[in-house]
Each structure stands twice: as structure tokens, then as C-alpha cells.
Amino acid sequence: MKKWLYLMAVITLLFFIAACGEDNEQTDAPDTGDNQTSTEQGANSDETEESEEDGESEMVTVSMMDGEGEEIGEAELIEQDSGVLIYLEASKLPEGERGFHIHESGLCEGPDFKSAGDHFNPTNVSHGTESEDGPHAGDLPNLEVEEDGSVEQEITAEEVTLASGEDHSLLDEDGTALVVHGEADDNESQPAGDAGDRIACGEINEED
Template identity: 50%
Template sequence: MKRWVMIVFALILTMVLTACGNTGDETDTETDNDAPTEDDATNEEGAEDPNATAEEEVLVSLQNAEGEVVGTATLTPADTGVNIKLEGENLPPGTKGFHIHEVGKCDPPDFESAGSHYNPTDAKHGFDHSDGPHAGDLENIEVADDGTVTAEVTADKLTLDRESENTLYTEEGTALVIHSDADDYTSQPAGDAGDRIACGVIGQ
């Protein structure tokens, strides 16, 4: 009788141990399936966006000597350089010089605080100069008789990437400036474009 009791007890013990072993295997399998793979961990934590230091869109408000906002520029990365879309109003009609200046400071009424044209490559001014242009030289804009302007130009020597050479995000910042007259693309140092009539800080 005792022998049969021992056999039954042994069978029950064996079944219990087998069941526990299967449960452990299932738990391990579920844990392994739910655990992130090395690739997943790299993508979530280790991967770096190659454009992490670049701005996707920058808005710049331009003010006149009276402190009134007369224009808004939208800066976006282009295939080469920076695309600048300008929309403005209440400006004097005619062809106007349009430049990026080397200091992000726009103190009215003359905006001389913006410094000279942004020129990190030490070039001469003007698209028509053999040793030009400045990186901050832009094409002239045309203000309509009603004082409005819509223009799109490209600064192909510059970038919005904070870590790259010729970035618009220098220690002193940079600024967009509209002048009273047309840039002749040749005269030094600023194309004989006249007074600065509107200015907007790009960034610091």
C-alpha cells in the first residue's frame, strides 16, 4: 500500500514540476518578444537626425524707421542655400536693394546697427563684380505702386544649419535689410543702394 502511495505522489510531483517549467518558458518567450531589439533601441535613442541643427522655417518681421511692421520674410532651406520669400506693404514704390547684414540688430531710424553686408568669405560686393558677390547679396526687389511687394530670392552661399560654415546663426546674429534704391550690383561696398528703410533680425 505504501508503495502505491509513493508512486502516486511521485507522479503528481512530476506533473507539477513539468507545468512550472512550461510556464517559465512561456514567460521567457513573452519577455523576449516584448523586449526592444538592438536596432529599435538605436533608432529610438541612438539615431540622430542629420538635420537636427538646421531650422526648417524661420520667420522675420521687418520694421521701418517708425517701428511699423512693413514686411515678413519666410526663410527655408533650399537645394543650395536659403530660400527667402518676402511679402511687404506700406513701402515706397520702385526697385530696392535687399541684403543680409552681418549683425542681428535693427535700431531705428537708420538701422546702421545691422553693420555691413554679411560677407564671411571676404568677397567683393555685387553679382556683376569679378570678385563678388557677398554671401549676403540678394537680388533687387520690386515694390509696386501701391507699396506692396511679393518676392522670392535665394541666398545660395548661406545656410540655416547652425553648425555649418556661412550660417545665418552667427554669434552676433544677422539681419534682412531693404534699401531705398536699387543695388547696381557693382559699386563698393554696398551697391549704391541708398538708405536702409526696413530691417528685421534673423537670429542669434
């Protein structure tokens, strides 16, 4: 009888040891799902840091001012594969079609904003989509201003970039500017589409 009890105790002990061994193997097994996620997150973080080191700005915010120096709206410029997306939201503008361009200097001194220079035109071509060798890189579609003087519009400027140091960069040494004109751009007349006076301006410069 004692031998039988002893044998049962030994068998129970062996089962207990085997069960503990299986638990340890499961605990020691690598959690590939979590590790993979962490690795991917780290890689994405590294890519973002490399992009910043390369001088690429993914978004720039521009304050739009009228000739009296009052802020009338804001534009967000976002780097995309197709160019730079410009999302403009402004008010207190004359109703109807208004010319809208990127100008070559990031300096908006009212009331006439001539300080912004000519259209942004790094390839030295003619103005307008209707000209034979146009348009300028800074030529944009006309704005459609509502009866209450407000405008909310998205436009993609395909020939420019926010990457510093690149060709056609809006963030060169002296920056560039967004300008709204008092008349519609006819997309043909030289050198600026007969769009009239400059009635609003926003400086495009590197953000601190």
C-alpha cells in the first residue's frame, strides 16, 4: 500500500513539473504582434525626423491682410504629391470673381502691396492658362467671393513646393506671398491678367 501511494505521489509531481515547463515556454515566447507595431511606429517616427532634417515643411499658415492692415482671413498651405494645396478662408472682400496669385516676394506692405513684386515665375514664361507658353507657377484660378464678402476655397498649385532649397519652392530666401486682386484674371493679358489692384495679401515665410 505504501509503495502504491509513493508511486502516485511521484506521478503527480511529474505532471506538476511538466505543466510548469509549458507555462514558462508560453511566457518566454515573443509577442510578434506588439513588437512589429512598435517597430513600425519607430520607423514612421524616423521618417518624420528625416523629413524635417531635409528642410521639408508640410504645412504653412498665412494671415491675409487688407490694405488697412486688418486681418481678413487665413490660408493653409499643405504639401502634397500633386503640389501645394491652398485652403483659403476670408471675408470683407468685394463680391464676384477676384484674381488670386502667388507673388515672388514675401513682403506685404499696404495699401497697394507692390512690395510683393510680380507673379511667382521661376521658369520665366508668360502669364495665364490661355497663353502659348504659360502659365506662371504662381497663377491660380479666380476666387468666387460670395454676396456677403466671404470666400472659402481649395486650390492646388501644381508647379510649386514647400520644400526649402528645392526648385519652385515658396520658401526661398525672401519668401513669397498670396495676393487677391480687385478684378477677375482673364488668364491671357500680360503680364498679370488685367486683374486690377491688389486688395489683400499674405506673406508665405518659414514658420518659427
